[in-house]
Amino acid sequence: MTTTGPVPALADRAAACADRLRAAERVLLASHIDADGLTSAAIATAALSRAGISVETVFKKQLDAAEIESIAVREYDTVLFTDFGSGQLDVISEHVAAGDFEAVVADHHQPSDPADCHPDAVVDTDGYADFETHLNPLLEGIDGASELSGAGATYVLARALAADDTDNRDLAALAVVGAVGDMQAVGGELVGANAGLVEEGVDAGVLEEGTDLSLYGKQTRPLPKLLEYATEVPIPGISNDQAGATRFLEGLGVDLKTDGDWRTWADLSDDERQTVASGLVQRAVERGVPADKIETLIGTTYTLTTEPRGTELRDASEFSTLLNATARYERADVGLAVCLGERDAPLERARTLLSNHRRNLSEGLTLVKERGVTQAGSVQWFDAGDAIRETIVGIVAGMALGTDGVDSDKPIIAFASTDEDETKVSSRATGPLVGRGVDLSVVMRDAAQSVGGDGGGHDIAAGATIPAGEESAFIEAADEIITNQVS
Numbered sequence: 001m002t003t004t005g006p007v008p009a010l011a012d013r014a015a016a017c018a019d020r021l022r023a024a025e026r027v028l029l030a031s032h033i034d035a036d037g038l039t040s041a042a043i044a045t046a047a048l049s050r051a052g053i054s055v056e057t058v059f060k061k062q063l064d065a066a067e068i069e070s071i072a073v074r075e076y077d078t079v080l081f082t083d084f085g086s087g088q089l090d091v092i093s094e095h096v097a098a099g100d101f102e103a104v105v106a107d108h109h110q111p112s113d114p115a116d117c118h119p120d121a122v123v124d125t126d127g128y129a130d131f132e133t134h135l136n137p138l139l140e141g142i143d144g145a146s147e148l149s150g151a152g153a154t155y156v157l158a159r160a161l162a163a164d165d166t167d168n169r170d171l172a173a174l175a176v177v178g179a180v181g182d183m184q185a186v187g188g189e190l191v192g193a194n195a196g197l198v199e200e201g202v203d204a205g206v207l208e209e210g211t212d213l214s215l216y217g218k219q220t221r222p223l224p225k226l227l228e229y230a231t232e233v234p235i236p237g238i239s240n241d242q243a244g245a246t247r248f249l250e251g252l253g254v255d256l257k258t259d260g261d262w263r264t265w266a267d268l269s270d271d272e273r274q275t276v277a278s279g280l281v282q283r284a285v286e287r288g289v290p291a292d293k294i295e296t297l298i299g300t301t302y303t304l305t306t307e308p309r310g311t312e313l314r315d316a317s318e319f320s321t322l323l324n325a326t327a328r329y330e331r332a333d334v335g336l337a338v339c340l341g342e343r344d345a346p347l348e349r350a351r352t353l354l355s356n357h358r359r360n361l362s363e364g365l366t367l368v369k370e371r372g373v374t375q376a377g378s379v380q381w382f383d384a385g386d387a388i389r390e391t392i393v394g395i396v397a398g399m400a401l402g403t404d405g406v407d408s409d410k411p412i413i414a415f416a417s418t419d420e421d422e423t424k425v426s427s428r429a430t431g432p433l434v435g436r437g438v439d440l441s442v443v444m445r446d447a448a449q450s451v452g453g454d455g456g457g458h459d460i461a462a463g464a465t466i467p468a469g470e471e472s473a474f475i476e477a478a479d480e481i482i483t484n485q486v487s
Contacts, residue, residue, distance in 0.1 A: 006196045007148065007156050009140040015161035017104045017133045021161065022252040026054040028076035028101075032083040032150065033059050033327035035181025035320040035392070039151040039174040040082035040106065041332075042339030048080075048159035048169055056082075059332035061391065062465065063088045064454075072100040080104045082273040083150030083178075086111040086136050087456045089129040093121035096131075106153040108144030110441055111136060125382025145458035147192025148452040151178025155197060155435075172201030173304045173316075173337055180302060183398075183461065186300030186431070188214050189277065198302065206306055211264065214275055216298030219315045222262030227280075231403075233297050235280065236287040252279050258463060265314055266310050312354070313338070313347075325328055325357035326350050357392070364388040364396035365403075371408055377479040378486065380406065381413040383471060388415035394426030394463060401428055411438055411482060415471050423471060425455065427478075434459045437485040447477035 010395055016141040019213075020047055021027060031041035041057055048055040056076075058367035060067045063084045072095050085092060085105035089112040092103050097118040111128040122129040125139050135157055137148040148156075155175035162168040165428035175197045179190055190198055201207030212218070215230045227238050227245040228442075237244045249256055252275050256263060265273070272335060277298065284294045302316035312318040324337030331353060337346035373380045384393050393416040411429040418424050425448065427440045445453030448464035451473045455464020466474055 005135070005156060005159050006200050007193045008140070008143060008151075010135060010137065010153070010156050010193075011160070013133075013135045013139070014156045017106065017135050017157050020102065020104050020133045020251055021048065021078065021366055022051065022055060024053060024078035024102075025076035025435040026056070026076065026078075027073065028074055028079045029055050029057045029083050030063070030071055030079060030085075031057065031059055033312050034083075035063050035323040035327075036150045037083040038327055038332060039178035039181070039320075040154040042336055043151060043154045043158050043171045043174050043178075044080060044082050044106070045170055045336070046340060047161045050166055051163055052166070053163050057336065059327060060084070064339060064465070065091050066340035068092060068095060076101055078102050078104065079108070082106045082154045084109065086129075086134070087133075088112065088137075089122060089131075090116040092383075093129070093131075095401045096121040098298060102133075103131075104135075105379065106135045106150065106157045107459070108137055108148055108150050108153050109296075110138060112143070129158060129436065132223040133338065135478040142193050145196055145460060146184050146186050149175070149179040149182040149184050149194070151175045151182075152194055152197055159343055169200050170206050172197050172204060173206040173306075176201055177304070177316045177319045177323070180316040182365040185300070188296065190300070190302070195233065206262070206304065208305050210301050210303065211298060212301045213273070213280075214264075214297060216300070216317055216321075217300075218265035219318055219362065221264060221311055223254070223256055223264065223268075223276075224262075226265055232286065233289065233293050235284050235289060238280075238283065247284065249276070252276060266314070273323050312351070321357075322350050322354050324392075324395070325354040328389070329353055329357065360392060361396060363398065364392065365399050368396060368400045370404065373412065375407070375410075376475050378410060378482040379413055379475065380410050381415070381475055383415040384417075385415075386417045388414075388416055390418050390424035394428065394440075394461065395422065397426055398428040398461070403431065409433070411440060411443070413478060417468070418465070421466075422453075423466050423468050425466055425474065427457075427462050429460050431460070433486075438482060439485060443478050443481045447474050448479055450474075450477045 031037045036146050041432050079101045086107040087109045097120045114124040114129045117129045123133050127361040138144045152175050158168045158171050179194050217226050224245040228242045279394050307313040312322045322334045334346050373382045393414045397412045397414040399408045401412050414426045416424045441457045444462040445466040448455035448466050451466050451470035453466030
């Protein structure tokens with residue numbers, strides 16, 4: 001048994017996957033379109049290229065039977081699936097058994113039921129469909145929702161692929177970006193197997209783990225905007241109040257501009273940061289913000305040390321948002337290029353897409369606030385129709401959870417039209433809800449299958465595709481499942 005690598009429990013699986021890939025003349029790499037999928041693809045592309053293995057990359061919004069068929073007809077002998085594949089082994093196994101391709105999967109989602117797969121292509125591992133070149137933390141008792149993301153699983157594979165002249169530890173920074181983008185930070189900190197990846201990144205000199213203000217935008221947002229948009233911990237008189245945020249900072253004696261340019265958090269000295277952080281905590285206490293909320297103002301941060309200060313690429317959270325702004329708008333190629341180190345034109349294009357992404361999220365959140373959500377027993381939902389892109393409706397749902405009129409004690413489900421025949425379903429929960437038994441991966445899968453669709457994901461965030469017109473029946477099924485989960 002192999003015990004080396006960043007996640008020893010996965011070492012044997014990683015070695016088997018690496019051996020299969022080394023034996024291939026060329027590899028088709030298929031990956032998902034979110035930040036975790038993009039970083040997974042970048043890690044795999046870099047590792048394969050360094051190992052001298054020819055690779056072509058394709059991105060898929062969802063990996064259904066039609067998309068898997070489109071992969072099969074590419075006539076590649078070996079296909080590497082990253083950040084998806086485990087939950088689609090029912091279809092993939094049919095192609096493997098037919099000799100269409102050999103599959104290697106580095107994923108963290110729940111694998112298919114072995115009973116639904118071709119018996120010649122899979123085995124049963126604790127109720128999960130499994131095979132020799134299947135790298136998934138769930139198969140070794142590691143939580144794929146909070147301890148290792150798709151990028152993390154792919155990084156474990158990359159370490160196993162490493163040649164004599166490189167150990168691929170520099171790719172740990174991308175794995176951390178993927179984990180943060182996949183909302184795996186528990187209480188703001190990466191834990192479990194993810195912590196091992198952080199340690200390797202720190203040792204490689206590409207990552208820095210620290211304690212700092214936990215607000216989004218510390219590298220790029222002007223100081224007043226940083227505090228104005230800090231709605232994760234609403235502070236009366238500062239949050240959603242640009243003038244109030246400016247007065248607060250001026251009252252602390254902090255210079256807001258240098259040579260006419262707005263300063264960011266990254267521009268502040270350590271003493272200035274301490275002054276602002278202490279002032280925020282004091283103001284929050286004075287305005288009656290709950291203690292548990294105040295505690296979250298300070299958290300663990302992950303800095304990509306080789307990236308320029310004051311850019312989106314230096315902060316793991318901002319980097320992941322930049323990536324989401326590319327692939328979710330059909331420009332995964334731009335996000336991949338940035339991950340692989342290309343700057344100039346790809347980075348400028350990514351920033352343009354990011355600006356558009358932020359505007360769409362803001363408009364989507366406004367739409368939800370204006371239309372409101374519908375309460376349905378143990379769940380709440382809204383139907384965006386075609387007013388919110390189906391690739392970002394889940395992000396909007398997560399942002400809406402806990403805002404005025406949206407109950408943070410219930411999971412939220414969002415519908416968005418994909419075409420006249422299908423509806424995309426996205427769902428989000430909170431850590432406390434998961435702690436009470438909510439598992440949205442089960443909800444999405446079972447409720448979708450009950451109306452002729454399919455779904456899956458993680459306990460805290462999952463999605464599905466269902467036939468158009470079945471939304472009401474889906475909500476009824478989801479409500480019943482969630483009620484049983486929390487009872």
